[in-house]
Amino acid sequence: MVRILRFLVWALIWFVGLSFLLVILFRFVPVPVTATMLMDENGITKDWTPLSRIDRNMVAAVIAGEDGKFCQHDGFDREAIEKAIERNAKGGRIRGGSTISQQTAKNVFLWQGGGYFRKGLEAWFTLLIEQIWGKRRIMEVYLNVAETGIGTYGVEAGAQRYYDHSAARLSKAEAARMAAALPLPKEREVNSPGGFTRRYGNTIQARIGSVRRDGLDACVYD
Numbered sequence: 669m670v671r672i673l674r675f676l677v678w679a680l681i682w683f684v685g686l687s688f689l690l691v692i693l694f695r696f697v698p699v700p701v702t703a704t705m706l707m708d709e710n711g712i713t714k715d716w717t718p719l720s721r722i723d724r725n726m727v728a729a730v731i732a733g734e735d736g737k738f739c740q741h742d743g744f745d746r747e748a749i750e751k752a753i754e755r756n757a758k759g760g761r762i763r764g765g766s767t768i769s770q771q772t773a774k775n776v777f778l779w780q781g782g783g784y785f786r787k788g789l790e791a792w793f794t795l796l797i798e799q800i801w802g803k804r805r806i807m808e809v810y811l812n813v814a815e816t817g818i819g820t821y822g823v824e825a826g827a828q829r830y831y832d833h834s835a836a837r838l839s840k841a842e843a844a845r846m847a848a849a850l851p852l853p854k855e856r857e858v859n860s861p862g863g864f865t866r867r868y869g870n871t872i873q874a875r876i877g878s879v880r881r882d883g884l885d886a887c888v889y890d
């Protein structure tokens with residue numbers, strides 16, 4: 669029993685130390701690859717791009733579509749989590765209440781899929797990146813590692829794929845369509861979307877102005 673406890677203690681120490689090391693490293697260095705990318709049988713197309721070369725419309729679009737309280741929360745939107753739990757208890761398609769910070773932590777350090785163990789690790793890494801990276805770096809990493817299409821990662825690669833130009837000049841409509849497809853990038857069309865994706869994209873586009881006007885993206889640029 670003593671040996672097992674000693675092993676667990678040392679394993680925990682190594683995990684915590686490695687966690688801090690990776691988070692500090694990626695505070696300054698572009699994330700080279702993620703588990704999701706490595707497991708993608710469609711290959712990888714990506715192009716790391718500094719936030720300064722990503723149109724502000726894209727930032728506003730993902731805040732409008734994914735996490736309206738991005739600049740207000742500490743990494744966790746407790747109200748959204750509670751609502752997700754209530755909806756899931758009623759049955760039907762499982763929905764999460766993940767923030768952009770949580771999604772970034774998962775995308776960079778972990779793997780896709782559910783389970784309490786992975787969610788616990790996600791919470792740990794979310795706390796770390798909120799404290800060590802800050803909101804601007806979280807947004808920059810998110811926009812570079814998020815899957816934007818089949819075998820396509822990051823908004824720069826997505827912009828080139830769908831619009832044949834860089835993410836530095838995305839219109840509100842273009843940014844909104846990309847943001848609308850983010851939850852299911854392998855299934856939702858960005859060009860000529862139909863049904864729910866088209867309606868959701870229109871909703872996001874309409875909200876972009878509010879994000880800018882109400883300063884909901886201020887933490888990214890201050």
